[in-house]
């Protein structure tokens with residue numbers, strides 16, 4: 001066979017970029033994406049339905065999802081594209097064939113891939129070998145789209161995206177790691193109040209401290225940590241994929257519940273955030289979740305506007 005008939009298995013030269021970690025964006029790009037999300041939110045009743053015209057995006061979900069899946073599906077739909085929702089039953093990523101081969105094939109059909117899975121390294125491998133944008137919709141390590149929309153919510157509520165004190169209370173998980181990553185790009189005070197047995201990723205924490213953009217500390221005393229907080233943030237004590245550790249996590253984190261007593265020690269205008277789904281009565285009480293400080297449903301709504309902004313930002317190349 002003539003060599004010219006053999007198409008190399010490597011990437012097409014199509015320019016594209018990925019969002020597999022917050023650090024795929026520069027500080028300037030975070031700020032621009034925030035502005036774009038705010039514009040898109042204003043246009044919500046008359047969305048630009050042409051941006052993804054003739055595009056099909058693949059949504060690969062290996063874990064359950066309400067907000068992320070639905071907001072991406074609606075976002076793609078409102079931008080004029082279509083999507084295919086895929087669970088592990090269909091692709092069996094890394095099992096039926098290598099992740100690299102699956103990435104190469106998917107790139108021949110799709111215009112973009114959104115993936116929620118367990119290992120961050122699987123998302124990175126997919127992104128490395130795909131020649132269409134790959135967006136991380138949550139791994140055990142990170143939840144970057146969540147944190148991008150949360151900073152939009154903070155901007156709406158506080159009127160600024162820097163110079164605030166955010167106290168994350170609870171399990172040092174993917175959401176905590178994403179806050180730590182964002183703290184290297186924007187400037188704020190980040191206190192992670194957690195037990196010695198539920199710390200966030202050590203490497204990510206160290207990088208955030210060394211970056212020097214934000215003041216980043218760990219506290220084991222939630223009562224003391226929330227003093228002067230503008231934002232209290234919490235999440236489930238046992239994440240998806242870690243439910244087998246539920247009993248030990250609950251024991252370690254019992255003193256880290258976000259409840260009325262704790263909230264009274266924060267700034268009087270403090271907002272309370274939770275990425276949801278919440279386990280009411282565990283990491284957060286009904287009183288707080290349904291109280292006047294809670295912005296959790298605004299947070300959930302902003303996922304939609306931010307997913308659009310992230311997609312459009314990636315397509316700017």
Ligand code: CP
Pocket residue numbers: 064065066067068069138146275276277
């Ligand atoms: N916050 C969030 O990612 O929710 P889902 O797991 O429902 O997508």
Ligand code: NVA
Pocket residue numbers: 138143173174175235236238239240275276277
């Ligand atoms: N930390 C949680 C976030 C869910 C959106 C989890 O990974 O289950």
